[in-house]
Amino acid sequence: MADRPKGSAEGENRPALSLHVPEPKFRPGDTVDFSHIEVPEAGSMARPDEACDPAEMRDLAYGLVRVLGDDDKAHGPWDPKLDADTLRAMLSHMAMTRAFDERMFRGQRQGKTSFYMKCTGEEATSVSASMALAGDDMVFPSYRQQGILIQRGYPLIEMINQIYSNKGDKLKGRQLPIMYSSREHSFFTISGNLATQTPQAVGWAMASAMKGDSRIAATWVGEGSTAEGDFHSACTFATVYNAPVILNVINNQWAISSFSGFAGAERTTFAARALGYGLAGLRVDGNDALACYAAERWAANRARANAGPTLIEFFTYRAEGHSTSDDPSGYRSAQERSEWPLGDPVMRLKNHLIALGEWDEERQEKMDLEAAEHVKKVTKEAEANGILGHGLHHPFRTMFEDVFEELPWHLREQADQAVHERQTKFPEGLPEA
Amino acid sequence: MSETEIKDAPEQAQGTERRLNMIEAINDALDVSMGRDDDVVVMGEDVGYFGGVFRCTAGLQDKYGKTRVFDTPINECGIIAVAVGMGAYGLRPVPEIQFADYIYPGLDQLISEAARLRYRSAGEYVAPMTVRSPFGGGIFGGQTHSQSPEAIFTHVSGLKTVIPATPYDAKGLLISCIEDNDPVIFFEPKRIYNGPFSGYYDKPVQPWKKFDASVVPEGYYKIPLGKARHVTEGDRLTVLAYGTMVHVVEAVCREKGVDADILDLRTLVPLDIEAIEASIERTGRCLIVHEATRTSGFGAELSALVTERCFYHLEAPVERVTGFDTPYPHSLEWAYFPGPIRIGEAIDKILKD
Numbered sequence: 001m002a003d004r005p006k007g008s009a010e011g012e013n014r015p016a017l018s019l020h021v022p023e024p025k026f027r028p029g030d031t032v033d034f035s036h037i038e039v040p041e042a043g044s045m046a047r048p049d050e051a052c053d054p055a056e057m058r059d060l061a062y063g064l065v066r067v068l069g070d071d072d073k074a075h076g077p078w079d080p081k082l083d084a085d086t087l088r089a090m091l092s093h094m095a096m097t098r099a100f101d102e103r104m105f106r107g108q109r110q111g112k113t114s115f116y117m118k119c120t121g122e123e124a125t126s127v128s129a130s131m132a133l134a135g136d137d138m139v140f141p142s143y144r145q146q147g148i149l150i151q152r153g154y155p156l157i158e159m160i161n162q163i164y165s166n167k168g169d170k171l172k173g174r175q176l177p178i179m180y181s182s183r184e185h186s187f188f189t190i191s192g193n194l195a196t197q198t199p200q201a202v203g204w205a206m207a208s209a210m211k212g213d214s215r216i217a218a219t220w221v222g223e224g225s226t227a228e229g230d231f232h233s234a235c236t237f238a239t240v241y242n243a244p245v246i247l248n249v250i251n252n253q254w255a256i257s258s259f260s261g262f263a264g265a266e267r268t269t270f271a272a273r274a275l276g277y278g279l280a281g282l283r284v285d286g287n288d289a290l291a292c293y294a295a296e297r298w299a300a301n302r303a304r305a306n307a308g309p310t311l312i313e314f315f316t317y318r319a320e321g322h323s324t325s326d327d328p329s330g331y332r333s334a335q336e337r338s339e340w341p342l343g344d345p346v347m348r349l350k351n352h353l354i355a356l357g358e359w360d361e362e363r364q365e366k367m368d369l370e371a372a373e374h375v376k377k378v379t380k381e382a383e384a385n386g387i388l389g390h391g392l393h394h395p396f397r398t399m400f401e402d403v404f405e406e407l408p409w410h411l412r413e414q415a416d417q418a419v420h421e422r423q424t425k426f427p428e429g430l431p432e433a
Numbered sequence: 434m435s436e437t438e439i440k441d442a443p444e445q446a447q448g449t450e451r452r453l454n455m456i457e458a459i460n461d462a463l464d465v466s467m468g469r470d471d472d473v474v475v476m477g478e479d480v481g482y483f484g485g486v487f488r489c490t491a492g493l494q495d496k497y498g499k500t501r502v503f504d505t506p507i508n509e510c511g512i513i514a515v516a517v518g519m520g521a522y523g524l525r526p527v528p529e530i531q532f533a534d535y536i537y538p539g540l541d542q543l544i545s546e547a548a549r550l551r552y553r554s555a556g557e558y559v560a561p562m563t564v565r566s567p568f569g570g571g572i573f574g575g576q577t578h579s580q581s582p583e584a585i586f587t588h589v590s591g592l593k594t595v596i597p598a599t600p601y602d603a604k605g606l607l608i609s610c611i612e613d614n615d616p617v618i619f620f621e622p623k624r625i626y627n628g629p630f631s632g633y634y635d636k637p638v639q640p641w642k643k644f645d646a647s648v649v650p651e652g653y654y655k656i657p658l659g660k661a662r663h664v665t666e667g668d669r670l671t672v673l674a675y676g677t678m679v680h681v682v683e684a685v686c687r688e689k690g691v692d693a694d695i696l697d698l699r700t701l702v703p704l705d706i707e708a709i710e711a712s713i714e715r716t717g718r719c720l721i722v723h724e725a726t727r728t729s730g731f732g733a734e735l736s737a738l739v740t741e742r743c744f745y746h747l748e749a750p751v752e753r754v755t756g757f758d759t760p761y762p763h764s765l766e767w768a769y770f771p772g773p774i775r776i777g778e779a780i781d782k783i784l785k786d
Contacts, residue, residue, distance in 0.1 A: 138521075138522075140518075170555060171553065171554065171555045172555050174552060174553060174555065175553050179553070181553070181554040181555070181557050181558065182557070183554075183557040183558065188521065188558065189550065189553055189554035189557060189558050191545060191546060191549075191553070192545075193541060193545040193546070196514065196541060196542060196545060196546050198514075199510065199511050199514030199515055199518070199542075200514050200515070200517045200518035200521065200542075200546065201518060202511075202514075202515055202518060203514060203515030203516060203517060203518025203519045203521075203522075204518035204519065204521055204522045205518075206515055206518070206519065207518065207519040207522035207523070207524045208522060209500075210474065210500045210501075210519075210524070211522075211524075217518075229510055229538070230510055230511075230514060230541070230542075232508075233508050233510045233511030233514060234511070234514075236506050236508060236511060237505075237506060237508070237511045237514075237515055240505075240506055402551045402552045402555055402556050403551070403552050403590050403591050404551070404591065404593070404615045404703075405551070405559075405613075405614045405615055408659065408702075408703035409703065409706055410703065410704070410706075
């Protein structure tokens, strides 16, 4: 124990302090009981005016906006009243996202790439939210929003080329798999450094406002990453400049092996953080595709009307491991996934469409099958461009390009060295693919 | 552009010649750039209404409005990050970090984001931003108003690092940085904001207007990045320096009557290697001077490059004169600062045989 300052005997009769270290409710092997999670009735939360004062939104930051009830019907003022075609499109993007994840995960296990991350159970938080934005609104995602790219019509083959780091990879094999970038789809380049995108999104939104543009920005961040200082920067700048931005927090309960308590969830909600900044704060059932859409649409309308930024907490559950490098059985109960009180976003939307008489199990089965077949077909096409480590990558010289706009002398020299090494290894020329 | 003293220089002679100090030159560069390009925006702590704690942004908000020149929260991470986002949108932000000593909260955004945006997105997104920040000591700034952290940035691929040593260069280089499509760290040696500093701290400092390098053309001009400036031409030894130390080393060489080839590097990345090689091939001797701490400082890179590329021309070991490997002290500033004694002894050592 560190010595007290000399001559300080004062504190000797005081009670001993103790450090609180958060501990998740359930560890491997434990029986899971989620009854402590409050799940309000669908339709029970009020829907304030989009231009309202954030101070009026206290209940929404601590509550849970839900639209889809146990009866699979839409309820209350947050019902976005989408037509059946839109709902079917939403369901199909979510199904495609899930099928894509399944195949890419398998691809990693087969050694076709080094790494993959699924978003299983969180599809609504990207697909539905993205559908509520305009296609040219700029999104600053984290690594678990592949649903946005799929919803925005980014070609699957581009995604797979990137995952395989092959000669078709637009990012020239420079980036770890799933760190996509598509300017054409207003999808910002993904960084491995957590939460950095959140104040960047605010800056983009500020720029749009400075220029009198009409586009807004939206960013996604996990609940674990909200502990980063960048998230505080984002909230502060967003409020100070009334930036037209939406800060989406995906609270999927887990940051790799750390439960949300290590980001502060034991004492408050993530949406409630908004209150202290003077941001509009909404807490939403992240497995309710209609609630996700409605909340994002509310925030988008607010931003577009210059009424200010919004922080949305999507309350959901990371159904799979953190990544292909992670085994969740080492830190959490396997029962959590099946006991999760908010169910599965794809199933809930499917059941809603069936309840509306606009869908059936047969069509669902067909859609799932078609999605799997489509991904499989595109995967084959992408494999023709090569898989990781099989030689069909970009020329060595490209490694040195784009560090700067132009190659300075030191990079020219290093590029020559790399090419020389290549020629030394293959004196007869490059081996045929 | 040597700092030849002009005796009895008439102020604003005939109204055609303007003599500016470095602060005014930087202000002028920002003004010119903002006037030419609506996408140039200036932001930082106290830069707006107040015009900056060093006055570098004085008058700009009045002239260009609050959406082009504005104050920010005290949050360096946020300042750099929103500049990255603005760059991604298509603006050309010029954020200010009040002191280089306070750039560290923004390092993740600079190193992981700004520097790598072009590379990781294969050119889809770029960060055409210029981070201005006063740096360097010699002003009794103590530990947190004196640092020279340039080596942190020169070590990062994707960043350019630029340091002016005169008002003329400050304006021309800053305009080049703002127009450059890569992220640039622009360190302003605050010791020489008002006048060049000889290192003889017990002698009065002369204002910039007494020196030719304070003649700053009106309007637009650029000094290319990656090009060193010959401060003096000489044959006995090559001196590589930048910022405040250019003036200190020039004064010492003048005092000692050493015929030195002094290069003001101006841009550390990309470096003007051709000018360095050409000089050392002629002189055969090399002294490197910087104020930053020694170990892993930029001088180590310069020394390695000179040794690798000019080895057969060298007639003496390359010497480095730097700050000591301690935090920047307050009361012992002049014992820390690489001043005339340290530089003079290094020159003697290089020239002894």
